[in-house]
Amino acid sequence: MNANLQQTLEAYGNDKHRLMDILLDVQAVDGFISDEAASTIAAELGISMVDVEQTATFYHFFKREPKGKYQIYLNDSAMSNVMGRADVKKAFAEASGTEWGTMSQDGEIGLYDTACIGMSDQEPAALINNVIFPSLTPERATQLIADMKAGKDVEDMYYMELGDGKNSTSKINSMVNNNIHKSAIVLDDLYKAGTALDIATKKSEWEVIGIVKTSGIRGRGGAGFPTGMKWEFCRMSEGEKKYIFCNADEGEPGTFKDRVLLTEQPQMVFEGMAIAGYSIGAKEGIIYLRYEYLYMKEYLEAELQKARDAKRLGNHIRDKAGFDFDIRIQFGAGAYVCGEESALIESAEGKRGEPRFKPPFPVQKGYLQMPTSVNNVETFCSVCRIVENGGEWYRDLGTSSSTGTKVLSISGDCARPGIYEVEWGLTVNEMLEMVGAKDTQAVQIAGPSGSLIGEKDFDRQICYGDLPTGGAMMVFDSTRNLLDVVGNFMDFFIEESCGSCATCRITSQMLRNRLTKIQAGHGVSKDIDDLLEWSEVMKASRCGLGMSACNPIITSLTNFRGMYDELIQKDVEFDECFNLEAAIQESAAVVGREAKL
Numbered sequence: 001m002n003a004n005l006q007q008t009l010e011a012y013g014n015d016k017h018r019l020m021d022i023l024l025d026v027q028a029v030d031g032f033i034s035d036e037a038a039s040t041i042a043a044e045l046g047i048s049m050v051d052v053e054q055t056a057t058f059y060h061f062f063k064r065e066p067k068g069k070y071q072i073y074l075n076d077s078a079m080s081n082v083m084g085r086a087d088v089k090k091a092f093a094e095a096s097g098t099e100w101g102t103m104s105q106d107g108e109i110g111l112y113d114t115a116c117i118g119m120s121d122q123e124p125a126a127l128i129n130n131v132i133f134p135s136l137t138p139e140r141a142t143q144l145i146a147d148m149k150a151g152k153d154v155e156d157m158y159y160m161e162l163g164d165g166k167n168s169t170s171k172i173n174s175m176v177n178n179n180i181h182k183s184a185i186v187l188d189d190l191y192k193a194g195t196a197l198d199i200a201t202k203k204s205e206w207e208v209i210g211i212v213k214t215s216g217i218r219g220r221g222g223a224g225f226p227t228g229m230k231w232e233f234c235r236m237s238e239g240e241k242k243y244i245f246c247n248a249d250e251g252e253p254g255t256f257k258d259r260v261l262l263t264e265q266p267q268m269v270f271e272g273m274a275i276a277g278y279s280i281g282a283k284e285g286i287i288y289l290r291y292e293y294l295y296m297k298e299y300l301e302a303e304l305q306k307a308r309d310a311k312r313l314g315n316h317i318r319d320k321a322g323f324d325f326d327i328r329i330q331f332g333a334g335a336y337v338c339g340e341e342s343a344l345i346e347s348a349e350g351k352r353g354e355p356r357f358k359p360p361f362p363v364q365k366g367y368l369q370m371p372t373s374v375n376n377v378e379t380f381c382s383v384c385r386i387v388e389n390g391g392e393w394y395r396d397l398g399t400s401s402s403t404g405t406k407v408l409s410i411s412g413d414c415a416r417p418g419i420y421e422v423e424w425g426l427t428v429n430e431m432l433e434m435v436g437a438k439d440t441q442a443v444q445i446a447g448p449s450g451s452l453i454g455e456k457d458f459d460r461q462i463c464y465g466d467l468p469t470g471g472a473m474m475v476f477d478s479t480r481n482l483l484d485v486v487g488n489f490m491d492f493f494i495e496e497s498c499g500s501c502a503t504c505r506i507t508s509q510m511l512r513n514r515l516t517k518i519q520a521g522h523g524v525s526k527d528i529d530d531l532l533e534w535s536e537v538m539k540a541s542r543c544g545l546g547m548s549a550c551n552p553i554i555t556s557l558t559n560f561r562g563m564y565d566e567l568i569q570k571d572v573e574f575d576e577c578f579n580l581e582a583a584i585q586e587s588a589a590v591v592g593r594e595a596k597l
């Protein structure tokens with residue numbers, strides 16, 4: 001066994017539950033996970049090669065073969081496409097002389113697609129050797145390839161000033177911008193670290209849970225489960241150990257608020273986690289951070305140390321005997337489904353990120369089968385202000401069903417894309433005015449899994465009782481082809497399905513095929529009936545991904561039926577459902593014949 005691998009395995013105590021970390025570390029040194037490394041890891045962890053293989057092949061960013069000295073992962077989200085991805089992609093391919101999806105012959109440059117990397121307000125963006133290159137243009141792409149051919153380090157290829165706020169600190173050193181346009185209780189500078197912990201530790205655990213319940217706060221990741229209730233269930237569950245997870249896997253295309261919160265308010269996130277630990281009786285907290293945010297690792301580790309030094313983490317927190325709580329960071333490796341809490345836990349245990357059957361719920365049997373509370377980054381920040389000011393104070397913000405504030409990530413066709421912290425209850429019209437949007441055709445509320453709405457719904461409120469959202473808002477003006485957007489969303493869900501349920505795995509592809517047929521002008525009215533009928537089937541899926549993967553189709557059909565009707569063939573009896581010429585293209589290419597009927 002090579003020394004590096006041995007060191008890595010020892011660093012994680014040969015613990016099979018740390019397989020994700022082990023694979024990430026091996027890859028960081030070797031560039032990919034070789035068969036030899038995989039087989040040694042299996043032997044040393046006492047698991048089968050299949051176990052290692054399952055994990056190593058599930059996530060987008062694990063590589064089982066070399067992918068190039070410079071690996072360019074260009075975001076393929078709808079927002080990236082709207083903002084000019086096609087020209088940037090062409091420039092990368094032409095300048096490098098490399099076909100997309102492959103590595104150059106000399107092994108220097110690899111060109112690949114990736115799902116949303118959390119930069120929707122500064123697209124097109126790419127991850128190059130784990131460094132984020134936002135606001136790309138064809139000229140910048142061409143220059144980047146020239147820099148690569150000259151053998152430069154990625155950090156020496158920056159083409160813009162460092163980003164705003166903490167992005168410009170030496171530990172982050174990134175061109176990424178926060179673009180915070182509106183702050184309220186979570187994003188303002190008024191919170192003094194440690195205040196909420198001082199208050200919480202003078203109260204009983206149940207009193208703290210009571211304050212959180214009184215506030216009415218619901219999970220800020222999108223599902224909206226009442227936080228106080230989740231903590232109460234977890235507190236009541238029996239377990240030798242308990243765990244707090246911070247879900248920082250924001251993979252919903254269009255969402256980037258957690259990136260900004262972690263950049264600007266890490267101490268609030270840690271403190272909220274510690275308060276959760278105190279409340280439910282957990283001593284360990286784990287931040288499950290998406291791989292795309294690897295550039296924040298050094299900064300967050302340093303911030304964790306600051307919290308320990310200030311006795312906001314560690315043993316006897318705030319000098320309270322018996323209150324011990326610390327946090328570690330667990331990186332994902334690229335899988336949208338891991339935003340689902342049980343899939344996230346599976347992943348943190350070193351496995352494929354497949355959602356579990358429920359019950360039992362994570363608050364009963366979560367990480368390592370112990371009671372676990374999984375909460376969103378923004379939820380933890382909000383908890384600090386709730387404990388500081390009281391549940392009633394928080395209830396006065398927002399609406400009766402949606403208390404408090406919400407951090408929105410707004411992107412697309414508007415003058416000021418970025419981060420806005422608003423009180424729940426804002427109307428879509430007010431939001432559009434706030435961001436300087438004109439000639440708006442549609443707004444995608446809550447990312448692809450949410451709703452595509454048009455002008456007739458712009459006076460509706462952003463809140464759980466009307467238009468709920470985890471924070472993603474995408475604005476499309478009248479020049480955009482909404483069916484292309486819907487198609488992109490469907491491709492995303494197909495790519496991200498974990499494949500466990502037939503309803504999710506197969507039906508999403510069937511819907512996409514029918515949509516493609518309609519887009520090509522071959523559709524008939526029966527196709528629209530099929531889209532609606534098959535969408536119902538998807539709702540029988542195991543997790544939220546499968547249940548909501550039909551939403552782009554359903555909501556666009558509900559609110560923009562005209563664009564479908566315009567494309568389908570009128571009074572056509574023959575349904576050209578199967579295109580024989582297209583179907584034989586691949587085989588014709590193999591045998592070198594022309595596929596012409």
Ligand code: SF4
Pocket residue numbers: 337354355496497498499500501502504505541542543544545546547
């Ligand atoms: Fe996996 Fe889709 Fe089933 Fe969820 S619904 S468990 S993502 S196959």
